[in-house]
Amino acid sequence: MHSRQDNKMTTQHNNQLSPEQPFNEVLELVQPMITSILLRCHIYKDYEYYRHIASIAVWEAWRKADQSKGTFSAYVYTNVKGEILKELSKEKGFENTHTPMDNDTINYIRDYEMGERSPVLLECIMSHLKFEERKILLLFYVEGYSYLEIAKELGLSVDAVKKRRTRIMIKLRKLLYSTVE
The missing domain is CATH 1.10.1740 (Rna Polymerase Sigma Factor; Chain: A)
Known part of the structure; x- marks a missing residue:
């Protein structure tokens, strides 16, 4: 060079x-x-x-x-x-x-990376999550709850919900890449 x-x-x-x-x-x-x-x-x-x-x-x-x-x-x-x-x-x-996955990343993975295997793969990955982790994902991504609303629903602080969501996203990323490969 x-x-x-x-x-x-x-x-x-x-x-x-x-x-x-x-x-x-x-x-x-x-x-x-x-x-x-x-x-x-x-x-x-x-x-x-x-x-x-x-x-x-x-x-x-x-x-x-x-x-x-x-x-x-x-x-x-x-x-x-x-x-x-x-x-x-x-x-x-x-x-x-x-760096947690955001909505766009999750949607991209669901729609493009997994293709027809999407529901089976998603179900397999979700089965590795604890009940509270699945509930946080459901409330945040499906129900559209804010961090404050999730905190009230689960009896946690907003910071605790943010930290748990970040950990869940990291866990999902690891599970996803180990399953897809």
């Missing part, structure tokens, strides 16, 4: 790096390195957010640098890449555990 000329320029910039330089100068010199890391990590959306994460990582490296432990440019590179990978990992983990 990058030419040898780009790599030579990056190397030249890195050779000029020193923790004794002012931070703004260091940050300017490592911009090509940051761009390279972002591209290697396949970051194409939220680009500015990750560039910001990288800038903070450069600042941390600049602040904590110890030249007796190795070259400053290698330390900056490792720090930036590590922070970006850590953020990507956190983001992926959050998506996997906190």
Whole structure:
């Protein structure tokens, strides 16, 4: 993706790096390195957010640098890449555990993913849910109750209903994908 000329320029910039330089100068010199890391990590959306994460990582490296432990440019590179990978990992983990299916997703799965097997598959998946879990789904998706109405109906707090719905959606997703595969 990058030419040898780009790599030579990056190397030249890195050779000029020193923790004794002012931070703004260091940050300017490592911009090509940051761009390279972002591209290697396949970051194409939220680009500015990750560039910001990288800038903070450069600042941390600049602040904590110890030249007796190795070259400053290698330390900056490792720090930036590590922070970006850590953020990507956190983001992926959050998506996997906190993104419930919404009505459109449930309808899509019901209508398109399962096709003719839909009623049997849906019945099989629902049989793995507890009575209260099925009731929450019924009240929310079929009856159109709000969180407050469900909370009153079941004698729970609104927060408890929200948390249970999220857990139910995660459980459904796992059940669905294990059944469909």
